[in-house]
Amino acid sequence: xxxxxxxxxxxxxxxxxxxxxxxxxxxxxxxxxxxxxxxxxxxxxxxxxxxxxxxxxxxxxxxxxxxxxxxxxxxxxxxxxxxxxxxxxxxxxxxxxxxxxxxxxxxxxxxxxxxxxxxxxxxxxxxxxxxxxxxxxxxxxxxxxxxxxxxxxxxxxxxxxxxxxxxxxxxxxxxxxxxxxxxxxxxxxxxxxxxxxxxxxxxxxxxxxxxxxxxxxxxxxxxxxxxxxxxxxxxxxxxxxxxxxxxxxxxxxxxxxxxxxxxxxxxxxxxxxxxxxxxxxxxxxxxxxxxxxxxxxxxxxxxxxxxxxxxxxxxxxxxxxxxxxxxxxxxxxxxxxxxxxxxxxxxxxxxxxxxxxxxxxxxxxxxxxxxxxxxxxxxxxxxxxxxxxxxxxxxxxxxxxxxxxxxxxxxxxxxxxxxxxxxxxxxxxxxxxxxxxxxxxxxxxxxxxxxxxxxxxxxxxxxxxxxxxxxxxxxxxxxxxxxxxxxxxxxxxxxxxxxxxxxxxxxxxxxxxxxxxxxxxxxxxxxxx
Numbered sequence: 001x002x003x004x005x006x007x008x009x010x011x012x013x014x015x016x017x018x019x020x021x022x023x024x025x026x027x028x029x030x031x032x033x034x035x036x037x038x039x040x041x042x043x044x045x046x047x048x049x050x051x052x053x054x055x056x057x058x059x060x061x062x063x064x065x066x067x068x069x070x071x072x073x074x075x076x077x078x079x080x081x082x083x084x085x086x087x088x089x090x091x092x093x094x095x096x097x098x099x100x101x102x103x104x105x106x107x108x109x110x111x112x113x114x115x116x117x118x119x120x121x122x123x124x125x126x127x128x129x130x131x132x133x134x135x136x137x138x139x140x141x142x143x144x145x146x147x148x149x150x151x152x153x154x155x156x157x158x159x160x161x162x163x164x165x166x167x168x169x170x171x172x173x174x175x176x177x178x179x180x181x182x183x184x185x186x187x188x189x190x191x192x193x194x195x196x197x198x199x200x201x202x203x204x205x206x207x208x209x210x211x212x213x214x215x216x217x218x219x220x221x222x223x224x225x226x227x228x229x230x231x232x233x234x235x236x237x238x239x240x241x242x243x244x245x246x247x248x249x250x251x252x253x254x255x256x257x258x259x260x261x262x263x264x265x266x267x268x269x270x271x272x273x274x275x276x277x278x279x280x281x282x283x284x285x286x287x288x289x290x291x292x293x294x295x296x297x298x299x300x301x302x303x304x305x306x307x308x309x310x311x312x313x314x315x316x317x318x319x320x321x322x323x324x325x326x327x328x329x330x331x332x333x334x335x336x337x338x339x340x341x342x343x344x345x346x347x348x349x350x351x352x353x354x355x356x357x358x359x360x361x362x363x364x365x366x367x368x369x370x371x372x373x374x375x376x377x378x379x380x381x382x383x384x385x386x387x388x389x390x391x392x393x394x395x396x397x398x399x400x401x402x403x404x405x406x407x408x409x410x411x412x413x414x415x416x417x418x419x420x421x422x423x424x425x426x427x428x429x430x431x432x433x434x435x436x437x438x439x440x441x442x443x444x445x446x447x448x449x450x451x452x453x454x455x456x457x458x459x460x461x462x463x464x465x466x467x468x469x470x471x472x473x474x475x476x477x478x479x480x481x482x483x484x485x486x487x488x489x490x491x492x493x494x495x496x497x498x499x500x501x502x503x504x505x506x507x508x509x510x511x512x513x514x515x516x517x518x519x520x521x522x523x524x525x526x527x528x529x
Contacts, residue, residue: 012083012148019071019078019143023241023259026067030263031374033060038378061266068260069253071241072130072143073099079147080154085466087158090172095150097176098183102146105187106135115191126198128254136194139256140241141201146183153178201243208244213354216279220350223283225343227331239280248275262364266379274362274383282356282389284365284372286349286400287325289393292318293400294345295330301408302417310417317496320510325368328472329510332497338413344403352396356389363389451523454493454516458505459483461524465503469517474507481505 035041036057042048067074073096080095081088110116110127116134117125128137138145154175161170169177208215223235239245245258250271255264258280265271295318302310317329335342363386365372376386408415458464459480466477478484486498489507493516499506509516 018082019075022074022078023067023071026064027259027263028371028374030061030064030266031378033057033062033064034266035374035378037061041378065251065264068257068263069255070131071140071257071260072138075140075143075241076146076150077143079144080150083148083151083155084158085155087154087172090158090175091151091154094154094172094176094179095147098146098150098179099143100131101180101183102142102187103130103133103135105184106191107133109188109191110135113191126195136191136198137254138190138194138198139243145186149182149186150175150179153182209246213357216357217350217354219280220283220353221346222350224286224331224346224349227328227335236280236283245280246275259364259366262375266375271383274379279353279357279362281364281366282353282361283349284325284368285352285356285389285393285396286345287321287327287367288365288369288372289397290348290352290400291321291327291330291345293397293402294334294341294404297401297404297408298333298415298417301405301415306417313416317510321368323368323370324511325366325371326472326510328508329496332508334413334415335497338408338415340411341404341407341413341415344407345400348396348400348403352392355392355395359385359388359392361385361388361392365389447519448523450493451519453488454507454520455523457485457488457493464524467517467520467524467526469513472508472510472513474509474513474516474520476505476507477503478505479503 034057036048036053038048047053076099077092077095081092084091107116117127119129119134122128122134126137127134130137130142154172157175157178158172160174161167162174208219211218219235219239226235239257240259241257243256245256246261247254247256248261248264249255250261250264251268253264255261261275262281265274295314299307299310299314313333314330317333321327321330331342331345361384363372363376363384365376372386372389376384376389381387407413408418412418455461455464458476458478460483463479463483464476465479468475481500481503484498484500484505486500489495489498493507493509494512495507495509497508499508
């Protein structure tokens, strides 16, 4: 049972990537729009005063905010797409239809039962306008529930076909036929069930916020501790996109979730001070500063004869962490060889977020320095306090360095470059590490060879049941995990780490994982869909 639960959560976490990874794009476009309409910048850059550029900036900011206030339908379609096993386009289209059926069915039922509140009294009523239809305000949770439901029914019935005159009702059309009564009944049920759930979510959010720094610390530490399982997305996603991360009325619209509130506030120049909810999206502090101190400690504590090789490993990983916020290449370098350091890393990451809150920092830095600059600089120091973010980050850099170096030397931890066997660190050359970091290991000349090595290390074609990927990991379902050669995957294919949980195998490749997935799919003859 435990294995099934973990497997299901991992599948759900993977599916969440489809909607979640598109949302930062909306944020970046809003940030660019904010730059084009920034009055302070216009003083130094006169071309920004042009009505054309200013108007274009307002269009960018205003139009993308609509994405953030319609997360329900985005998560519904995205999750159905991500969780469906085949015919993904059909699943996404069915999800869209199901969402429309649900909100209209709920609206009609609430109207029949006299539960609809007057439109001018929506605020605080627990109801909202969704795509112009008044329903209970289920927010992103409606999208998640419907997305999972559609994917489940789709996977079960999408290949069911009929003969004769009934054949036009098979496949994806059958899926929608089945879903219509199910979704209508779900809308009726949610009309009774959701209000107490909504009250519970609100109370939980209030409790988390009431615990103040303890709640922030727990959130920050858990978000890192769950990295090995791939379930860390389930910690931060509800805070970023649901009522747990706060709720605010901005520009006459109710906005829920820390990141959504931040982006909506970015697009509204009348707001003088950002809300405190944005602290939940300050996860990039340890990515841009803390782990870089850890990298320096790993380098300085390596054996003298191994320093060159360790530098070749650490430097690209550190740059990737600072610029793009991808930390797994660093974390996997000590996660299994020195798990105590990983626990310390989680604790220090949580404490970093606490100090941001103590000093009233409202800057966010979710995915590295590029995002940090785009999101915070245009808003100014008064709104975000971004210089204090950097100062706290520099302190965190020092703390990570001192603590990591002390523990490594005091406890003689076998971090990279300190292994007893000399050959352990001689398996790589500087060229190998550089190739891995730059993606050269998958150049066009050796893509097929690399794919063959990966597949063989996973036990061969017949041993691979399913291939998928998230932002940094190749995720597979393997028939016989005993055939998986972790050493070959790490040494010959550039993997930063391998995690085996039952039949689920995750191979960490960092930012080049999409390319790895593509060549493996091609080698296995898997459809491009």
